[in-house]
Amino acid sequence: MPELPEVETTVNDLNQKVRNRTFVDVWTDFEKMIKKPPGFEKFKRDIQGKTILKVRRRAKNILFDLSQDMVLLVHQKLTGHFLYGRWKFEGGIWRSELKGNLAAPINRFIHLVFFLDNGDQIALSDLRKFAKAELWSAKELEGSKEMRELGCEPMEEEFTFEKFKECLLSRRGKIKQILMDQNAIAGIGNIYSDEILWKAKVHPCSRLDSLDDEQLKAIYKSAKSILASAIKLRGTTVLSNVEEYRGVSGGRGGYQARLKVYRRDGLSCPVCGGKVERLKMNGRSWHFCPKCQKLKGKGCAKSK
C-alpha cells in the first residue's frame, strides 16, 4: 500500500508524464471520492482548464500544483494508485487500448479518470474505495489543519538525527505507533515501520522514553536507508491477489523481495533464523522478530 516510497515513485512518474498538461474533463462512478464539499460537480467544473505545473509529495499525499494557484490533492489510502495511458469505457469497465496483439488490460477498480489535453488519461484505480481527491486553493491548503500539522519529512536533507529527535519530542507511547504517526514523522506506514524497527533491532512495543540514544540512532539510520532503497526499487507491491500498488505504467514495485518481517509471520528471520511473530494491535498487524527485537520494560497489552 502506498507509503512514502510508493507515493514518491508515483510523483516522479507523473512529473515525467503530465507536467504542463491541462485537464479537459474528469469522470467518476464514485462521487464520494471527492470528500471536500460541495462535491463532485464543483470539482469537475473547477478542474477543467487547469494546467499541471508540477506534482509533489507531502507525507502520503500527492499534490498537483495547478495554474491559478489551485492544488489537486490525492490521498491513495490503502489500494489507490494512478495509471497513465489511454483507456476506453466499455461494458462498464475501463480497458486500456490494445497494444499489438495483446489482450486489452482491464481494470474493474478505476473510479476516477482525468482527461488531458493531449488525449491521454490519468486513472485512479482503487479497489477499497478509501482514496480521496480534493481541489484546494493553494493558500487554503497551506493553512489547513491537515497540512500544517504534518510532521517531518524523513528524506529531506535537513532531517538530521537531531531533527529526528525533535520530531519525536513530547510524543509518548509505543515506538511503532509514533513512527506511523503522520504528525510526528510523515510518510511511514505499517510496512516500513515494521521493517525499520526490525533493522534497528528495536521491539515495536518499546516505549519511546525507554529507548537510549544508540537505539534512536539505529532507528534513524534504518529509516533513512530503508526508505531510500525502497524508493530505488520503486516501492512495495505486496504479494497478494488483491489489485494493489503499481507504478503509473502498471509495473510492480520491487521492494517486496526485500521485506524481512512484514507479513512474514511464521517464516524465519533472515538474521537469526528465529520465527517472525505477528501481533494484533488496534486492528493492525505488527510483525517482528522476538529474538532480534528484544523488549525493554513494559510490553504490549494483549489485544484482539
Add this chain to the structure above:
DNA sequence: CGATTCCCCTGATAGC
C-alpha cells in the same frame, strides 16, 4: 486533552 474504538469499502480466503 489523550487514548481508544468505530467506520468507511470490497475481494480473497477459510470454515462448514
Add this chain to the structure above:
DNA sequence: TGCTATCAGGGGAATC
C-alpha cells in the same frame, strides 16, 4: 457449490 465470518488497513470522527 454456496454461504457466512474474518481479514487487510490510513486516517478522520466519535466516544470513552
